[in-house]
Amino acid sequence: MIKQNNLKQQLSLYLVMGSQNCKYDPVETLEKAIQGGVTFFQFREKGEGSKTGEEKIELGLQLKEVCYRHGVPFIVNDDLGLAIELDADGLHIGQEDGDMKKIKDSLKSHQLFGVSTHNVEEALEAHRIGVDYIGVGPMFNTTTKDDIEEVRGPVVIKEIREQLPDIPVVGIGGIKHDNASQVIEAGADGVAVISDITKAESVDESTKRIVEKSNRS
Ligand code: TZP
Numbered sequence: 001m002i003k004q005n006n007l008k009q010q011l012s013l014y015l016v017m018g019s020q021n022c023k024y025d026p027v028e029t030l031e032k033a034i035q036g037g038v039t040f041f042q043f044r045e046k047g048e049g050s051k052t053g054e055e056k057i058e059l060g061l062q063l064k065e066v067c068y069r070h071g072v073p074f075i076v077n078d079d080l081g082l083a084i085e086l087d088a089d090g091l092h093i094g095q096e097d098g099d100m101k102k103i104k105d106s107l108k109s110h111q112l113f114g115v116s117t118h119n120v121e122e123a124l125e126a127h128r129i130g131v132d133y134i135g136v137g138p139m140f141n142t143t144t145k146d147d148i149e150e151v152r153g154p155v156v157i158k159e160i161r162e163q164l165p166d167i168p169v170v171g172i173g174g175i176k177h178d179n180a181s182q183v184i185e186a187g188a189d190g191v192a193v194i195s196d197i198t199k200a201e202s203v204d205e206s207t208k209r210i211v212e213k214s215n216r217s
């Protein structure tokens with residue numbers, strides 16, 4: 001898939017997920033989430049209970065296939081080698097995952113590059129390197145990731161927007177249907193969600209509810 005001008009629109013509901021996050025089968029979860037309105041996907045197979053080696057690659061291939069069938073970009077978290085091997089649409093890394101510039105230069109020209117940031121300084125640095133989009137978090141308290149930084153909320157997005165009016169931005173961390181609109185109102189192009197989708201009783205209904213509540217209109 002080629003880099004597209006409508007990246008901001010595609011980022012509107014970004015599902016981040018690995019098998020360790022799922023209440024149901026991950027392939028089924030992704031299928032239902034896309035039916036519910038997910039527009040961007042990150043394969044984040046990481047932490048307790050996650051798959052490794054061949055099993056991780058096999059699951060990545062299955063999830064990529066679901067994304068391709070629906071025209072949803074498939075992004076790999078952390079693992080440059082896996083992003084290349086799966087010919088993913090992109091790679092997403094955190095601040096501790098290595099030399100950003102080197103990693104960006106190792107990607108194929110069609111692959112998107114996203115970076116997690118926590119404040120204006122990190123966002124400016126990511127912009128300087130030429131990332132395609134940034135994640136900003138944590139927006140709210142979350143139990144999905146243990147090593148989170150201080151929760152400062154949607155105001156961080158507002159601060160980043162003042163310096164970088166055009167960079168594609170998604171908020172992440174504790175986002176649910178009842179707080180997603182705060183993140184959009186602060187200036188984000190989209191919201192990134194794990195548990196409010198992956199742990200929901202009904203994945204498609206929960207996804208639809210986030211779409212409805214985060215609607216800009
Ligand atoms: N990065 C910052 S917070 C977070 C990540 C990966 C976890 C978000 O999970 P949830 O369940 O949507 O709060």
Ligand code: MG
Pocket residue numbers: 077078092093094095097
């Ligand atoms: Mg990382």
